[in-house]
Amino acid sequence: MLKFVIVLRRKPDWTQEKFQDYFVRVHAPLAEQIPGLQRYKRNFPVADPKRKPPDWDCVVEMYFKDKDAMEKAWATPEGKAASADTEVLADMSRTTWSVVDERVWFP
Secondary structure, eight states: OEEEEEEEOBOTTOOHHHHHHHIIIIIHHHHTTOTTOOEEEEEOOOOOTTSOOOSOSEEEEEEESSHHHHHHHHTSHHHHHHHHHHHHHBOTTTOEEEEEOOOOOOO
C-alpha cells in the first residue's frame, strides 16, 4: 500500500476555525470521492497549553494500492476537483506533500 501525506497550511487570511469548517464541509467530501482511495485520514492540531502550536493546520494521509493507482486517481475528474479545491483553502507556497515509507513499530 502507498501512503501520500499532505501537510497543509491555511491561507493567511483564514482563521483556523474557517479552515477546519471548510475542510470538513467542502474539501473532505471532494477528496472522499477520489477513485482508488483506500483510506483517508485528516489530522487537525488540538490546543495544548504545554506545547507550542504547530506551524501547520492539517496533516492528511491518503492511502492507495500503489503509485500507479495514485497517479490514475489524480488524473480523474474527482482527483482534479479535489486538487483544485486544495488551492481554495491552503497556502500552496507553504503546503508540502510526499509519498512516504510508513514504518510501524510495536514493542
